[in-house]
Amino acid sequence: MQNQKIKAAPVKSSQLLKLFEDQLKDIYWAEKALTKAIPKMVDNATSKDLKEALKSHLEETENQINRLEQVFESIDKKATAKKCDAMEGLIKEADEIMESCDEGSMCDAGIIIAGQKVEHYEIATYGTLRQFAEILGLTEAVSLLEATLTADEHLSVIAEAINIEAAIGED
Template sequence: MEKTKNTSPKSTQGSEKSNKKAAMKSSQLMELFEDELKDIYWAENALTKAIPKMIKNATSKELNKALTSHLEETKEHITRLEKVFSLIEVKAVSKKCEAMEGLIKEATEIMESCEEGSMRDAGIISAAQKVEHYEIATYGTLRQFAETLKLPKVVDLFEKTLQEEKEADLKLSDVAMAAINVEAAEEAI
């Protein structure tokens, strides 16, 4: 009769979890993943300060509504990022995102240089869509990294955020094409 080793499921799960974490920690991809995670965490937090300025400067009710909705989504994105940090057992800290800082600076310059009305609204949409495209690229990359690192719960969180970013971009396009771009084109210089 063959003797079987008596291992409890708890001890096996515990050692598998620590082995998995050790493997993740030693991965160069995991290091890049964490770095990019800190970067987008900074970016999303910065957007919670930048989007209200866009809302304040927008004159279109539709644009205002789209930006207000996305501000609430951005706050949810931060919560999801904090969940990702928790899932990979890394402290939620941010690293300054130079790209987002530049995009926010550009948005501010557009708002300051454009005349109030459709022209400024078109500029706000332009700046906001640049932000959305940066976020779409970042979340798409992070989702793929998480997939490669075999982090299915993280993949699901990033997929949800990625879809929301794509929807926000489409909504901004709809608002622009419905009236704002046409009105801005008709405004005299």
């Protein structure tokens, strides 16, 4: 079956729209929580490249919050957050990894896996929200959500070198 794009007229009230709004609130909370969690990762990281990647991710997170606020505005809703249990769990897991790992490349490797889990959660959420917006005919929301969908290639490149260091025990 080929991937087909569905064109739809804007829908004012539907279960899908309610789910869209609910998940917007969820990812809005998640992004705000990340603005507090990422600096802890930066403080625990030892690799200069990893620290820079995390600082860049923090800046991107702040941009994503701004775009989410624009998405809310585009559907005439106030930007409100609803606790995201998934992100809360990912952040808790990251904290546990940082507490249990030895300082150095092992901790950096742990931070990378935690960061990539977060990134993949975001990609899944934003991709689905973009699809919902497209089906609902919310063209401005589609554009804003599309702008947020970025790959985590930079972190993956850094991960390769750090993971090799961690495996052989060099710091």
